[in-house]
Amino acid sequence: MILTNHKDFNLKQTFDCGQCFRWDMNESGVFVGVAGGYVIEAFQTEKEIIIDCPDEDFIIEYFDLKRDYGKIKNSINKDEIIKAAIQLGGGIRLLKQEPWETLVSFIISANNNIPRIKKIINTLCQSYGEKIWHKGEKYYTFPSPEKLAVLTREDLAPIKSGFRDKYIIDAAQKIASGRIDLSSIYNMGSDEGRHVLKQIKGVGDKVADCVLLFAYQKFDVFPKDVWIKRIITNLYNISEKDIDAFVEKKFSSLGGFAQQYLFYFGRC
DNA sequence: GTACAGGTTCCGT
DNA sequence: ACGGAACCTGTA
Numbered sequence: 314m315i316l317t318n319h320k321d322f323n324l325k326q327t328f329d330c331g332q333c334f335r336w337d338m339n340e341s342g343v344f345v346g347v348a349g350g351y352v353i354e355a356f357q358t359e360k361e362i363i364i365d366c367p368d369e370d371f372i373i374e375y376f377d378l379k380r381d382y383g384k385i386k387n388s389i390n391k392d393e394i395i396k397a398a399i400q401l402g403g404g405i406r407l408l409k410q411e412p413w414e415t416l417v418s419f420i421i422s423a424n425n426n427i428p429r430i431k432k433i434i435n436t437l438c439q440s441y442g443e444k445i446w447h448k449g450e451k452y453y454t455f456p457s458p459e460k461l462a463v464l465t466r467e468d469l470a471p472i473k474s475g476f477r478d479k480y481i482i483d484a485a486q487k488i489a490s491g492r493i494d495l496s497s498i499y500n501m502g503s504d505e506g507r508h509v510l511k512q513i514k515g516v517g518d519k520v521a522d523c524v525l526l527f528a529y530q531k532f533d534v535f536p537k538d539v540w541i542k543r544i545i546t547n548l549y550n551i552s553e554k555d556i557d558a559f560v561e562k563k564f565s566s567l568g569g570f571a572q573q574y575l576f577y578f579g580r581c
Numbered sequence: 582g583t584a585c586a587g588g589t590t591c592c593g594t
Numbered sequence: 595a596c597g598g599a600a601c602c603t604g605t606a
Contacts, residue, residue, distance in 0.1 A: 419587085420588095423588040423589060424588050425586060426586045426605085427587075428604090429586085432604095475601075476589095476590095477602075478602085515589065517588060541587090
């Protein structure tokens with residue numbers, strides 16, 4: 314699959330704005346990731362983006378290719394700060410990721426750093442995911458809730474997730490038993506979805522909001538991690554308790570997009 | 582050695 | 595209800 318008109322799509326920005334953990338660049342500058350049960354390769358030149366995946370429909374959905382990001386950027390371009398952020402990270406796309414994988418990934422992200430988050434997820438997949446062969450190399454899918462629901466904390470010890478192990482198991486059990494139905498959240502509003510997700514141990518507002526935004530495309534939510542709090546308080550001179558009201562007033566239903574541009578801007 | 586990391590839970594007022 | 599300490603592990 315080759316995309317030629319990609320002014321609103323940049324691979325590095327998309328994979329580097331903190332929404333995903335399973336994409337890496339190899340020696341040749343090709344991004345390789347596992348999603349939707351496929352090993353996907355993506356490469357960007359000045360003129361085109363080349364994506365290698367057997368399922369084109371999946372790619373269109375995963376990279377949110379039907380959406381007009383130019384229009385979104387215009388809508389949220391309210392001041393010089395967000396304007397600069399859009400200038401820097403205007404190629405970010407919000408990936409539509411698997412709810413279960415996104416949920417566990419952000420449970421693991423709690424009080425953690427990105428290299429270690431990636432390492433833990435990678436080890437979890439190697440230990441309990443399904444093997445996929447690609448160009449003579451082994452890759453692994455993200456393990457199912459059923460597979461993880463029967464594990465003990467001792468079983469998970471090798472992945473070194475620390476105190477988060479019990480949260481992963483709790484999530485797996487609640488999903489596998491059907492006590493929580495992740496697919497039902499697609500049809501919920503953000504507040505209702507957040508309430509459901511927070512029934513899982515290790516899921517608070519921040520983790521729930523990341524899942525709502527990165528898996529369910531609830532674009533009105535604005536996940537507030539320590540970085541975005543620093544960025545908003547410093548750049549906009551807003552106190553921490555006023556962030557919600559500020560974001561709602563400025564970006565309303567498109568807060569999630571603004572969050573990603575500002576996050577990327579603040580960290581680069 | 583010790584501080585701290587994309588947060589949440591637990592335990593004290 | 596509310597605020598602070600504790601939490602696994604790895605790295606600086």
